[in-house]
Amino acid sequence: MxxxxxxxxxxxxxxxxxxxxxxxxxxxxxxxxxxxxxxxxxxxxxxxxxxxxxxxxxxxxxxxxxxxxxxxxxxxxxxxxxxxxxxxxxxxxxxxxxxxxxxxxxxxxxxxxxxxxxxxxxxxxxxxxxxxxxxxxxxxxxxxxxxxxxxxxxxxxxxxxxxxxxxxxxxxxxxxxxxxxxxxxxxxxxxxxxxxxxxxxxxxxxxxxxxxxxxxxxxxxxxxxxxxxxxxxxxxxxxxxxxxxxxxxxxxxxxxxxxxxxxxxxxxxxxxxxxxxxxxxxxxxxxxxxxxxxxxxxxxxxxxxxxxxxxxxxxxxxxxxxxxxxxxxxxxxLDGFTKYNIIKNRQHYIQLKDLHKYINMKVNVKANIRSVIERKFSNQWAVLLCDGSCTFEKRNSEIKTVIKDDFLGEIGLTLPIIAGERITLKNVLVKSTNYGFELEVTKESIINIEY
Ligand SMILES: C[S@@+](CC[C@H](N)C(=O)[O-])C[C@H]1O[C@@H](n2cnc3c(N)ncnc32)[C@H](O)[C@@H]1O
CATH class of the missing domain: 3.40.50.150 (Vaccinia Virus protein VP39)
Structure with a gap:
């Protein structure tokens, strides 16, 4: 430094x-x-x-x-x-x-x-x-x-x-x-x-x-x-x-x-x-x-x-x-800076507000992490997402992905996820659940986190 x-x-x-x-x-x-x-x-x-x-x-x-x-x-x-x-x-x-x-x-x-x-x-x-x-x-x-x-x-x-x-x-x-x-x-x-x-x-x-x-x-x-x-x-x-x-x-x-x-x-x-x-x-x-x-x-x-x-x-x-x-x-x-730059190229990604059109299909998304909940007993992290295109006030409007510790290890992600980071999820399956949408990570999924 x-x-x-x-x-x-x-x-x-x-x-x-x-x-x-x-x-x-x-x-x-x-x-x-x-x-x-x-x-x-x-x-x-x-x-x-x-x-x-x-x-x-x-x-x-x-x-x-x-x-x-x-x-x-x-x-x-x-x-x-x-x-x-x-x-x-x-x-x-x-x-x-x-x-x-x-x-x-x-x-x-x-x-x-x-x-x-x-x-x-x-x-x-x-x-x-x-x-x-x-x-x-x-x-x-x-x-x-x-x-x-x-x-x-x-x-x-x-x-x-x-x-x-x-x-x-x-x-x-x-x-x-x-x-x-x-x-x-x-x-x-x-x-x-x-x-x-x-x-x-x-x-x-x-x-x-x-x-x-x-x-x-x-x-x-x-x-x-x-x-x-x-x-x-x-x-x-x-x-x-x-x-x-x-x-x-x-x-x-x-x-x-x-x-x-x-x-x-x-x-x-x-x-x-x-x-x-x-x-x-x-x-x-x-x-x-x-x-x-x-x-x-x-x-x-x-x-x-x-x-x-x-x-x-x-x-x-x-x-x-x-x-x-x-x-x-x-x-x-005051200087207009944001922690992350706006992404101009939307090709190949869908916005979270449009997830309902892709149920049971695989998609790529980019989002900021709203919150991370550790599920200690199953070694999983529930990661809540927002890309600015949707709001979460209503019941059943949650959007999250659940990532296993093992998966993070396999893809070499050893750094902590806290909240506020930007995450890219590729090839994740959109599931409709009773709390909103879950983006299911499979073996073919790719995860990248920007800090
Ligand atoms: C809940 S404490 C928080 C203390 C510390 N910032 C923290 O997070 O541990 C709120 C403090 O703000 C002070 N405070 C509340 N309103 C204030 C005001 N309008 N002007 C100056 N001090 C104020 C209180 O006296 C108190 O010490």
């Missing part, structure tokens, strides 16, 4: 794709220093002395039962009212449980940008509703990986944050300082502006810089209705503070209701503004300028259940046992 002298973007070379994607074929592991950093903060807040060189299990023994019970109670209660959250009672519980769960989600949009050779080695970022610093820490961890893999490249990240809650700003400062590693000499990290304000219509946007990356995670959710109501307006205003070659990353929970809210906002802003969708929902055959769909298309982050979650699980919090973290995301840009 090298840095393009003209636009300061990281350009991938021959082996970079494979080594980068290898990171995604393995489960993410939360580093011990992050979990200790979380405990350190919680111990301080509860007046318990913290032994920084102690084993994590030993440290957890010193966590008073009433603190553990409150965390479990809070995690069960926090987001279930459907109403606005008063974080005042929840700072430490959010840190203990949600921080870890949200760190690595930003890796997928970063990967999309990197794979298109649009990620910069020097970034100025703005994170909105930073909470305990989940996204800044996720970005720092991604860049730590890059800086250790490419020691000849100098990396730097300047971070500005906007957060309504002062206590969260303190936690974010603490967590960022816990993950900075002074021994990595080719990565500079500065937490610069901490804006302790509510981002709303009255917000003074003039205090902001222009950014390479503007991020928000779990900011436009069911529990943040006021933000949702102003979502498209906020995104438009923020786009004035995005560099011409910058990106806005929106990450939301992986459920249908929040996905719909996120896509409703996308549909509003992509119509009549200069903001374009870069990933993951872009058309295969036509440049999508306006969007009117809002299907459910979760991406999943796979992880080794972290020690703090396992601790809560053993204490009775069943939701702390999740092995994968579904989420939804959109990357916006």
């Amino acid at each position: 090298f840095v393009d002298k003209l636009d300061q973007c990281l350009v991938m070379e021959e082996n970079d794709l494979k080594s980068t994607l290898t990171e995604f074929s393995q489960n993410r592991i939360i580093p011990l220093y992050i979990e200790k950093g979380i405990l350190n903060y919680i111990f301080q807040k509860n007046g318990i002395s913290f032994m920084s060189n102690g084993r994590l299990d030993d440290l957890l023994i010193h966590l008073p039962d009433e603190v553990t019970d409150k965390i479990i109670h809070d995690v069960k209660a926090m987001f279930f009212s459907g109403g606005k959250i008063n974080y005042k009672n929840f700072y430490e519980s959010y840190l203990f449980y949600y921080f870890e769960a949200n760190i690595f989600k930003v890796w997928k949009p970063l990967l999309d940008i990197q794979l298109s050779n649009l990620l910069k080695n020097e970034l100025i970022i703005l994170d909105i509703g930073t909470g305990p610093g989940s996204i800044p820490v996720g970005i720092i961890e991604y860049y730590k990986l890059l800086s250790s893999r490419y020691p000849d490249i100098d990396f730097s990240i300047v971070i500005d944050i906007i957060e309504a809650e002062e206590d969260f700003i303190k936690i974010a400062e603490h967590m960022v300082s816990e993950v900075i590693d002074p021994s990595i000499t080719n990565l500079d990290i500065v937490l610069r502006k901490r804006v302790n304000q509510v981002l709303d219509y009255e917000f003074d946007y003039t205090i902001l810089d222009t950014y390479d990356l503007i991020t928000m995670s779990n900011f436009l959710t069911v529990n943040e209705r006021e933000n949702v109501a102003k979502g498209s307006e906020i995104l438009k205003k923020l786009s004035d503070h995005l560099k011409e070659d910058g990106a806005i990353v929106v990450i939301e929970p992986g459920d249908t209701e929040n996905g719909k809210l996120m896509k409703d906002i996308r549909n509003t802003i992509s119509d009549g503004t200069n903001i374009n969708v870069f990933a993951p929902c872009t058309g295969v055959w036509d440049q999508k300028k306006t969007y009117n769909c809002n299907c459910y298309s979760p991406t999943r982050a796979y992880w080794e259940i972290p020690r703090l979650h396992r601790f809560l699980y053993n204490k009775g919090l069943s939701k702390a046992g999740r092995e994968q973290l579904p989420f939804q995301y959109i990357v916006y840009r």
Whole structure:
């Protein structure tokens, strides 16, 4: 990999794709220093002395039962009212449980940008509703990986944050300082502006810089209705503070209701503004300028259940046992770039909207992967598809293919399929099923995945 002298973007070379994607074929592991950093903060807040060189299990023994019970109670209660959250009672519980769960989600949009050779080695970022610093820490961890893999490249990240809650700003400062590693000499990290304000219509946007990356995670959710109501307006205003070659990353929970809210906002802003969708929902055959769909298309982050979650699980919090973290995301840009180019030559391919004309016939299709569901017990992957020609709101409108692990091995596809990649399926049999259409892969089928 090298840095393009003209636009300061990281350009991938021959082996970079494979080594980068290898990171995604393995489960993410939360580093011990992050979990200790979380405990350190919680111990301080509860007046318990913290032994920084102690084993994590030993440290957890010193966590008073009433603190553990409150965390479990809070995690069960926090987001279930459907109403606005008063974080005042929840700072430490959010840190203990949600921080870890949200760190690595930003890796997928970063990967999309990197794979298109649009990620910069020097970034100025703005994170909105930073909470305990989940996204800044996720970005720092991604860049730590890059800086250790490419020691000849100098990396730097300047971070500005906007957060309504002062206590969260303190936690974010603490967590960022816990993950900075002074021994990595080719990565500079500065937490610069901490804006302790509510981002709303009255917000003074003039205090902001222009950014390479503007991020928000779990900011436009069911529990943040006021933000949702102003979502498209906020995104438009923020786009004035995005560099011409910058990106806005929106990450939301992986459920249908929040996905719909996120896509409703996308549909509003992509119509009549200069903001374009870069990933993951872009058309295969036509440049999508306006969007009117809002299907459910979760991406999943796979992880080794972290020690703090396992601790809560053993204490009775069943939701702390999740092995994968579904989420939804959109990357916006201003320069019209999309992760994949539009395909002009339709010869030999059919569009998904026309599948009903080809039942029990073999076809070739190209599509973007909407979602991937692992069927562990049968070693299969159910891959949901969209080429922009159809929508999936109605029941029975699903379009998917089911690929066996063995088949992927046979055709030499050892890299992970995540969601958002472009897939070409040749010679697949169209089957009508009670959930929609299945494109059956046979021995004569050919599969190719572009990353
Ligand atoms: C659900 S938390 C998400 C925290 C973090 N981004 C994550 O994904 O883990 C939402 C955060 O946004 C903050 N927040 C919500 N609305 C805000 C607004 N309009 N302006 C500034 N901060 C806001 C809340 O205080 C809270 O810290």
